[in-house]
Amino acid sequence: MANVDVQNVRAWLAPDNTRLVFDISAPVEHRIFMLESPDRVVIDVRNAQLKTEFDHLALADSPVSSIRHSHSDGTLRIVLDLKSHVKPKSFDLPPNDQFGHRLVIDLETPSNAVAAQAASATPAATPVNTTAATTTSEVSTPVAVATPPANGKGNLRDIVIAIDAGHGGEDPGAVGPNGTREKDVVLAIARELKRLIDAEQGYQAVMIRNGDYFVSLRNRVLRARQANADLFVSIHADGWKAPTARGASVWVLSERGASSEMGRWLASRENSSDLIGGVGNVSLEDKDEVLASVLLDMSMTASRTGSREVAHIIHSNIGQFARMHKPNVEMANFAVLRAPDVPSILIETGFITNPQEEAQLRTSAYQQRMAKAIMQGIQDYFWQKPPDMTWIAWRKTQGGAVAGGNRTHRVQPGDTLSVIAVRNGVSVSALRAANQINGDQIRVGQVLRIPAG
Ligand SMILES: [Zn+2]
Structure with missing residues (x-):
């Protein structure tokens, strides 16, 4: 029956x-x-x-x-x-x-992961060795090698940014009053951020999730580590019981207690993703291993300092155009931030449960501003503290101490020369000279050299 x-x-x-x-x-x-x-x-x-x-x-x-x-x-x-x-x-x-x-x-389907990863690598990178990694079920490590500098100093690698769009698949994340789903909004912002990162020489982005499917929190951390990421950026949009809650926020890991009641609530909410994904009861042992390694790894202190610094810069960048939930970077125990050796931050891009912020988050203009603010923070941070043997570190030794001297900018819809100049702290005339432009004509997609300050 x-x-x-x-x-x-x-x-x-x-x-x-x-x-x-x-x-x-x-x-x-x-x-x-x-x-x-x-x-x-x-x-x-x-x-x-x-x-x-x-x-x-x-x-x-x-x-x-x-x-x-x-x-x-x-x-x-x-x-x-x-x-x-x-x-x-x-x-x-x-x-x-x-x-x-x-x-x-x-x-x-183990082999597909490698193909997908290879497809998402930047064309500028050296070809990914697909044969070596086909036996693992995880995404392979892209070989991140920037174009060697002109003085023949050998191969310098790109700085790798792991972009983690929260939720996905069976897990929509927070849902706004007009039905906007967190998983869709954060993927759009993540893709825009990847575009900006890949357009910069010396940087390479790796998408932890690049479609509407679920990735467990543990696998998000593992993928970032396998990609040898220099920074892990998790992108979310809050939900809260009351529609009045509003403001973007930037979070770093706290092992002991959150800095606010909302932090505790948010962390438990974001962490419950794993239960929805159905891995809760099968992989608890693995989780404990990850936790154990977190507690043992001495490099954690360094990565936490890095997390706080880059979070602080991005917090103030987003504060230039968006309302912030708190005046400072906040702390909570997000599972997805627990990579011991990769600086990791989580950005709540606004409250999707707030009707006004929901409407903003839906627009590509706002998504682009958010991605740009994050990108700018990444560049400022890594210009200050470039990892060894990266193209950016080399460029810094060549280009003096001026932040941004290495930068390029791909023209976006709505950009003007003066907006690009202001945003990068250079004069319009310097920008014209560096790119041999007379007048004000630029076209979407054009890559401009940003001269040193
Ligand atoms: Zn979320």
Whole structure:
């Protein structure tokens, strides 16, 4: 007898994982196994019947070529025909604010992760060695090498910025009164930031998430470390019970207690992402390992100092155009900031639950300003403290002590020469001279050299 309904199904495609989420009317017993030639994944669900169809799933870019089902003795059998090899995994999720009981099928596709990472690397970087990393399920480390300087000092690497767009997939993050979802807004800002970073010589951006799918908090930290990131920037947009709460904020990790009640609340909220993602009960041991390494690693002190410094600069940059929630950088125990050796900051770009800020966060103009403020902070910080053997460190020794002497700017819609000049602390005439421009004509996409102050 079939007493559980499979009511709906969603698919979330990540570069290294395809997730199918079945909405079910009650908890079910199930088993999952693989069959070969041809390769398929079989899911048997006891006492269940299918009340939905699979036609609407966009699976073209997934390892699944088709989905079939059949019934026998009350057992619903769902068969996923495969076009490439996967490692299947399944678990169930209890109801939350948005959804009821769910059965989750994860299909891991290790090799795709590498391809996706290679595709997202800047063209200026040396080719990524894809063969070395195909056996791991994590994103490979891009080989970050800047163009060697003209004086032949050998290879200097790029400064690598890991950009972490919060939430994704089954986890929308905070939702605004007009339905704006945090996961979408922060991905848009993250992509804009990546564009700005990749346009700068000496910098390279790595997207921790580059689509609408879920990445566990632990894997976000791991990916940043595997990319040898010099900085981890997590981008979020707050939600709060009252619509009056407003203002952007910048956060660094606190091991002991948050600097405010809201900090405690926010940290517990952002950290609960992992429960929604369904990794809570499978990877607690790994989490403890990460925590243990955090506590043991002596380099943590250095990375925390760096975190505070870059957070402070970005806080004041955002404060130039946005209302800030607090006059200073705040502290809370965000799981995603726990990389022991990578300076890590979390930016709440505004309250999506505040109708005014929700409206702002939706606009690409505001998203661009936010990304620029973050980028400017990154550049100012790394010009002050460039890591050894980076192109920026070398450029600083060549270009004297003037911050920004190494910079370029790719013209954005709405930019004018004078705006670019003011923003970079140079005169319009110096900007004209450095780029051989007469008059005021610039075009979108043009890359301008920013002369030393
Ligand atoms: Zn968030």
